[in-house]
Structure formats: C-alpha cells, structure tokens
Amino acid sequence: MSDPLKLETVHQQEAPPTIGDSDIGKQKYMVTQKTTTKDIGFTHEDFAALLDKYDYHFSPGDIVPGTVFSMEPRGALIDIGAKTAAYIPIQEMSINRVDDPDEVLQSNETREFFILTDENEDGQLTLSIRRIEYMRAWERVRQLQAEDATVRSNVFATNRGGALVRIEGLRGFIPGSHISTREAKEDLVGEELPLKFLEVDEERNRLVLSHRRALVERKMNGLEVGQVVIGSVRGIKPYGAFIDIGGVSGLLHISEISHDHIDTPHSVFGVNDELKVMIIDLDAERGRISLSTKQLEPEAGDMLKNRDLVFEKAEEMAEKYRQKLLAEAQGEEMPTEENVEEVPSASESEEPQEELAASASATEE
Numbered sequence: 001m002s003d004p005l006k007l008e009t010v011h012q013q014e015a016p017p018t019i020g021d022s023d024i025g026k027q028k029y030m031v032t033q034k035t036t037t038k039d040i041g042f043t044h045e046d047f048a049a050l051l052d053k054y055d056y057h058f059s060p061g062d063i064v065p066g067t068v069f070s071m072e073p074r075g076a077l078i079d080i081g082a083k084t085a086a087y088i089p090i091q092e093m094s095i096n097r098v099d100d101p102d103e104v105l106q107s108n109e110t111r112e113f114f115i116l117t118d119e120n121e122d123g124q125l126t127l128s129i130r131r132i133e134y135m136r137a138w139e140r141v142r143q144l145q146a147e148d149a150t151v152r153s154n155v156f157a158t159n160r161g162g163a164l165v166r167i168e169g170l171r172g173f174i175p176g177s178h179i180s181t182r183e184a185k186e187d188l189v190g191e192e193l194p195l196k197f198l199e200v201d202e203e204r205n206r207l208v209l210s211h212r213r214a215l216v217e218r219k220m221n222g223l224e225v226g227q228v229v230i231g232s233v234r235g236i237k238p239y240g241a242f243i244d245i246g247g248v249s250g251l252l253h254i255s256e257i258s259h260d261h262i263d264t265p266h267s268v269f270g271v272n273d274e275l276k277v278m279i280i281d282l283d284a285e286r287g288r289i290s291l292s293t294k295q296l297e298p299e300a301g302d303m304l305k306n307r308d309l310v311f312e313k314a315e316e317m318a319e320k321y322r323q324k325l326l327a328e329a330q331g332e333e334m335p336t337e338e339n340v341e342e343v344p345s346a347s348e349s350e351e352p353q354e355e356l357a358a359s360a361s362a363t364e365e
Helices: 044-053 130-146 213-219 309-310 314-329 352-359
Strands: 006-014 031-039 065-071 075-079 086-089 110-117 124-130 151-158 163-166 170-175 192-201 207-209 230-238 240-245 250-251 274-283 288-292
Touching: 006 207, 031 274, 086 274, 086 309, 110 288, 124 130, 130 170, 130 192, 130 274, 130 309, 163 207, 170 192, 192 288, 207 213, 213 250, 213 309, 230 314, 250 309, 274 314, 274 352
Parallel strands: 086 124, 170 207, 250 288
Antiparallel strands: 006 031, 065 075, 065 110, 075 086, 110 124, 151 163, 151 192, 163 170, 192 207, 230 240, 230 274, 240 250, 274 288
C-alpha cells in the first residue's frame, strides 16, 4: 500500500522589528514561513480509482454522441468523452460515396456515431456513420416490404443478370426476368422504375426487386378473371407465348392455346400477332397473369382451324366461363355437354413438373 497523500499548508507571518535597526523611520519587517504537513488518508490508488470511476467504457457496436472538433483531409477527430479523441475515416462517413469530409460533417457539430473498432495502440477508437445509416436502411426496407409498398428508383447500372438500383441507400438488384420493358437493359440506365420487393435479407446482404410485379399489380387493379382483353404476341417460347396486354406481359401457356394437341406455339402464332385472350388467373403476389384462348373455343381445335371465329365468339364464351366459375363458387353444378373437358389450372400440362416450374418464372429476354 502506498503512502498516504499529505496536505501541506504554508503559514506566513510578519516578524517585529529589532531594537538595533539603524533606520527607525524605515523599519523593515522580516517575513518568516512555517510549513505544516497534514495526513489526509487518501492514497494514490484511491485517486486513480476515482479517475476510473468517471472514465466511460466504450465497446464496438455502441452508438454514442460525439462532437466534431477537428476536420482532417481524409476524416475527422471526434470527442466522445474518451481519454483520446476518436477518429472517423471518410469511407465510414456515409452509406453513399463521399469525396470530402465537409460534405457530411461540420466543426462543432454533435451527432450519433457507431463505434466500429476497439482502441488501437494509441488508445484511439474508430467511428462510423455509415453503419448507423446501413442498419436504419435495412429496417426501413423491411418495413416497406411488410407494407407491400411500391418504390421508385433510378437504374444506375446493368449487368448480364439484370439492373442495379439504390433503395434507401442500399444497392438493389432487379433480375432480367423481372424487368418488364421493351428497351434493352443497357438503355435503362438513368430511367426511373416502379418496383416491388421480392427479397429482403440483411444477413445475406440481398435486396431483390421486381419491375414486372409493380406493373402487373398496377394493371391488375383494372383486371379480373374471366375478362377478355386484346394483346399482341411479344415473344414465343417452347412452353407458351408471352402476350403484351396494355404494357404488362401475360403467359399463354401451350396447354391453354387449344383443346387440340399442339407441338409448339410457333406453329400457331407469330411475334406481333394480335389476339383476343381471356384472363384465367391473376397472381399479384408473384406478378403473374395467366391467359387462355382454349377456353374461348366454341369447338375444340377452333384456334387451329378458324381463329377468327374464336375471336368473334370470345365474349360469349367468356360469359359461359364466368357463369361456370360463379356456379362452382356457389357449390352448384352447371349443365354441360358430354366430352367437355374440365377447366385445368394455369399450371396443368403434360410437361414434366420441372419444365413447368421453369416456365412459370420465365419471361421474355
């Protein structure tokens, strides 16, 4: 145990003049000093412990207030109450690109900082604003996804797989299969698109969006199952044809073209052919519209033999289809002719299930 701290007191007093002073009129007084020492019972360890008591402990991950007191060329020194000033490098000042610290911080400004690393050998902490913005951005996009919100963002780059956008400062990806436009992907740079969230995964750092789903949802507000619409063939694949109906694409699956067997959609349609089709399914969550001409055939095979007759009778056949759906919903049986096939779901086909899964998520390149 160290020695107690001692308190020293200095006492000053004037000494009276001596009798033998020669110059009585100018008597000089001598000043004497007396020092006394008092033991106050307070050790050096006690003093150090008192300092530690008021020294805040900082850990990586903490969010603390701090004040900017010195701007540096590539960062800033921040007073957060630690023994040594903390430092924030320019790359940690924002979730977005920063070329000059003055773009983000000002001298004497007080704000929140994220403690990025522990003290270095000089006792200095490293801070971040970017981490705070990053956490709050993910929180915001999760909220937007939960609300099924439509967001808008400009495309800033494209690659082989799709297009890149920024949402709340985070980089988002739009797969090519979810871009619904006739423009080449490269021409989308700088264009603002409405988007829906497909995947929000902070842990895997994945933010995936859909342009197609946003357009389909907007278009779906004016569409309903059993409705006849006019569209044009936008693309043809082995499993069906993509039909443009007012700016959004619907799939006319090969199994929904005709009651008669079809080897390939290319044998029935050509690109830019104008058709009357009926909507048989609307899936807003997945952004899909399923179409049919098969249900509009007055007689099986008419799409292959007499397409004009199918289009002429389209509304009449669609009304029968709607009545059938209504009766099924009410639990009634509609009188039907013999040999009339049951209406299949949009996913029914003689194709292998794997091919159907691929076709369901495919879109025109």
